[in-house]
Amino acid sequence: MILNGIGQRIYADRQKLIEDFSTYDLREGEFGNMWFVTAIGTLIINMDRTLKVIPNYKKQEWKGVIEKQDYAGVFEFCFWRFGEYITIVVDDKLPTKNNKLLFCQSETREVFWCGLLEKAYAKVYGDYESLANGDAIDALVDFTGGVAERINLRDVNLKDEKRRATLFGKLKADRINEALIICYIQCIPEERGKELPQGFVLGHGYSITDFKEIINDKTQEKGQGSSKLLMIRLANPWVKDEWNGPWSAKSKEWQKLDPSLEAELQFSKDKGEFWMVFDDFLNHLTNVDICHIVKSSNEFKLHSEWTGRSGGCDYSSQSFLSNRQFIIEIHQDEDELHVSLEQHDIQPNKSHTGRTLNTIGYSVMKVAENRMYRLHIPGKLIEKPDMIKTRSVFGKTVLSRGRYVIIPCTKDQKEHGPFLLRLYTHGKANVWELTEEGPSTIWPCLSLPSMVTTLAVLSLEKIEKPEGSKDEDFTPKIVVQCEGEKVVSKIPLELNEKNEWETKSDFEHVKVTFYRKKPNQPIIIEVFNSNKIFDDFCCQARVIDNGGEEGTSIKCDVFGRKKEKYTKKSGFIHVFVQSSPDLQFL
Template identity: 30%
Template sequence: MASIKMIHSLCEAGGEGSPSNPVKFKGQDYKDLRNTLLDEGREFVDETFPANLQSLGELEETTAEELKEVEWLRPREISRRASFVVDGTSRFDFKQGDVGNCWFLSAIGALTLHKSLMMQVVPLDQSFKDDYAGIFHFRFWRFGKWVDVVIDDLLPIRGKRLVSVSTNSQKEFWAPLLEKAYAKICGSYADMIAGNPPEALKDFSGGVHMSYVLSKSKPDLWDVMDRAIQCQTMMGCGTFGGKKGKEIFSEFGLVDGHAFAVTGAQQVESDGNKVNLVRIWNPWGEGEWNGAWNDKSELWRTVRRDVRRECLRVCNDGEFWMTMEDFCDYFEELDICCDSPNFVDDDAECLWDCSLKEGRWEVGESAGGCDNKNEEFWTNPQYRLTIKGKKGHKNVLLSLMQKPDEKYRSKVEYHYIGFTIYKLPPKTPKGHLPYSASENIQLIKRSVFSSTRELIELHSLEAGEYLIVPCTYDPDKTASFLLTIYSKAEAEAQVDGGHLRPSRQKAARTQ
């Protein structure tokens, strides 16, 4: 698999925020805390995420009286045989609990297929036996930097079962503890309700994310998926909601408006014909497709015995196969997340450069909105990109991600964001371009605007120097953002600058 070369990064290798030196979330140092606890013979109680109803939040379909029944226990109080990991980590170790976070759990299912990433997110040198102090930690990529999240191991229990994700073996607790760490990032367990797999996939890797609307799928989508598997990507998907989703649920056994993980894709030969099959996993641990090529389908008798045995090793585990055609008909969207964009085309050996830039739109300073005919637009942050050569068709991928100031995930309101790309004439002076210079540059592309956490677009740019202007649709919206530019190494891309104060004073707004 080709790699990514970081040309400008928020955190250099080994620096704070890198995989080997993550930022300490809420300033909590896992090693220091653990050593102190062991010296004092105490078990950790996390005051920054206390074991109470505030940390649990308002769960869907759970009454106030039922919430009062919740108690918080440590795994060793739940099971005498409590273990962090038993025989490795797998998507079959757990299933969803009362928290409506299938988007997050489906992403965990995809994560378990990639052991190096799994070890980054879930440090495996943790135990309930040796030097146990009731403290654990997990790592997530958050807006350009890796963070280390410390938790205690008090888990919410009601009616003798976990309120959160449950453990299938009744004794393996890495998944419930991982969920608790992410709940701490989100603000509470309830703040994890509702979402899309790409958010968690990104937070597990910091990688490139692409979404495909399956009803408008590209003719080469199967090739894209095949390359994605070769590149060791994580993949998720979701079913239709609303009336259409209800009809699918009743007829074919699928869950409407639900997130799944894509765990494989394989071409088999059936009666002399090649059939493209997709393997999908339901984080409920049950609820499977009952159409063509389901676990009990007679169609499996038309393939070689060794292929059938390999594909159907376990039944009734929430995982199933279906044809690529049925996948595109009955699922709404496919999400792919990888550390490089190599899966997007057939240039699988290409090396990509990656540059990350932090920025912020500030009311009255650098939040000019999207109207490039307006002088205020040119107060937005600006970034320059130099393309010295080109190979292939799509050679630049742009990602614009909002970084919310809100502590609680459920309260975040994303602005409509986008960006505009201009081609600059040769020898354009460096620095922040003012409105007066806008007539001399060529508009190349104005992106769609979307109220999403991350906006991603692929572009084909010829050799030359470009100006990228990220902005909100409406002016005077304050927010932080992360701009990531991936370019094929042959392009020799360089990113200069960011938001530099224009030399002139900003004109007053008029109504």
């Protein structure tokens, strides 16, 4: 193997070192790196992103210098790595054998940008050998700073037509939002490169470039079944091998297409593009990987590490809550949370490191509205860990107002290593790590609380609007108070068959935790009717029972306040209360 300076031994013309970007002018090298060809072939679809990876490319170009002697023979590339962008500089020498490039290269002899990009990427990992078993979606994350979502089509129940339509709509929306999407047929390493009868090649990745939902009136007129077609366009960076089934370039389906729709289904055979019906796509492809370019209003990046205190992934085990805990507080009534959990790359084939990729996942739990310390008993599970042995995992979930704890975890307690947790929301939110187990003090004159109490408001029953309320609607909120601390939350009500106000069936319990120095004092729950100017007081309940460590459900009578403090009013408040003198019990 010889490292030749480009233009010295390989080619004399250096006119297009990093110019003439083309998605469909690529091929893998002698040692096989199909995944990298897939990654850069997909990247080039978004030229804005490409020019961030290769900054100031015109100034770096051979013909961009003022005079020939100004050419420095070095090139600059930019990659996103574990939460930050890094700059990599390489020279113009590429590995060759018998004057032929060994790794990623262009079909055009004088174009070298893909080989230089691969060399810079190999430098990030240490050497070319480290790229032997790479993953295209991970490379796209490194190129763009996006987040990776992996969909195994065999794990999704696609027999239902509505599920198929939902998946089609999701992928189409992701593409509109400038996500980079690839698909492939999963196979064992020994089968990579094998061509299937339908034209697909095992191990090759295909870029998804467009989605169309069309109504083919010509088909309907001939009585040939449903006229609605869900179409997906793929692009093959290798150009020569492509789909040969229905809606392929020479298929008879094009003759049945209404001429007015031809403009909707444009494709370039020279660029390896082809259309498929979405059902055929689902029947033949096994995996879809999506690199989301997240455009949420808020991004939170948290670096941490799985260490000796890692607790595994079994939500029901006592060790689970020894994992790292991160809290997110949602301020909107409803918001969509995007979660990306990423671990550092550790190549499985490098046995001398003594490490492999961890099997990772995360859980999301609803916790008390005023949670300040680490959890010691599980909260309400919103999303359970979906454990995958991969560099990163991704998920979305819609959350209502309140606080939630996110717990990144590994499958085995012995799996350690650094990780990056990225959270995205559309509305305002706060995020921080829970590190303290409970209240503490370094001052002898300050006493610690003697009891921790968790109270959950389960429902309101037959609560009436206050007399004289001018507001026709009843939009109550509750205020839970204990020793000067208060928590405010909304309570959605609806009228039942008896025209009585009761809590909606989908009501999310309001949960609060207090660390109490005076446990004999009651916890006060007040109900108000929310108005634009002044809130109308409805009633209050006083919770005296502490519930014990097992906890107990209580049906609380409600009363007035001040002069009506002992006047019983209509309705009840149902709560669950649990307490312990051990401040790290709850």
